[in-house]
Amino acid sequence: KRAAYSELRDKEAVTKDGVRITVNINAGLRDDLALLNLTGADGIGLFRTEFQFLVAATMPGRTAQTRFYRDVLDAAGDKPVIFRTVDIGGDKPLPYFQASQSKEDNPAMGWRAIRIGLERDALMKVQARALIEAAAGRKLNVMFPMVAEPWEFDEAKAVFETQREYLRGQKKMLPSQIRYGAMLEVPALAECLDLMADRLDFLSIGTNDLTQFLFAADRSNPRLAERFDWMSPAILRFIHRVSGDAERLGISLGVCGEMGGRPLDALALLGLGVRNLSITPASVGPIKAMVRSLDLGQARQEIQTILKEAPAEPRICLEQWANKHQV
Ligand code: PEP
Ligand code: MG
8 A cells, every 4th residue: 555655646636526635734844854855745735843952951942943843844845845933831741841831621722822922922933033033025925823702813923024124224135925824723713704804824733632622622632532433413513614614715725734644534625615725644555545545525515414313322323425436
């Protein structure tokens, strides 16, 4: 099977009925960069910038950040990269930053991600400056984690725009374009998509945190790991609604959580209207193989039936359908 997957490297992820699916990878470490070409993915749909912070003994300075981001863009060449601003706190505490954080009872719902970024805006300013400088003359895509309300997105974007203006004043070469996106992982944001439409350049559903918050179930608690299925009616309906809203509002939508890396779950996502996946590199082969064996029109119908009839085991229903249709 592995050999078959590597044969797919240079093949596009197109369904049998001719729909092109974007298959990006999630990355964060220098070692991940080689996987972009090795897998033949379309780009990096989620670059977790906090990894550079997590593996360091002290806070990476602006020069170190700029160098790293430039290396990422160099390695990606013409392929797009979406840099997510640091998502620390929650399941990713920073030892050298911890001292200033008080102990929290619910760190996943606590002071993390964009909440830290906006309050400690020196951290975000340094990262903004590093990203903008690293992308001089190239396209820059920036994504903010854990956005719950429109003003958070506005403030985070303003931090970047202020840095862009500063560098313009310094006569520095700027990125040819900056696009700003948000992760949809806090359910509240889904209620505000109409308010976000004019603000956002793109939106990416983070199913890992989204599931945790939809079900109020700690993603790092092994006791709960098997309890909630990504293919439960609540998740399927939620994503269906978001994908419909995004289409109606003209918001470019992707999914970057682990759900997209499992063939059957990815099949469900495509049936729900998602056309852009960002997944763990090892999943690119299996997902491309699934996409190329799929009649998307039929899959959409099956998903509509599952949404409507809400069978007790949607996963089993879809699995049977996939087997019958040789997906
Ligand atoms: C997510 O929450 O789904 C996601 C992609 O981000 P992370 O796993 O880094 O929190
Ligand atoms: Mg997340």
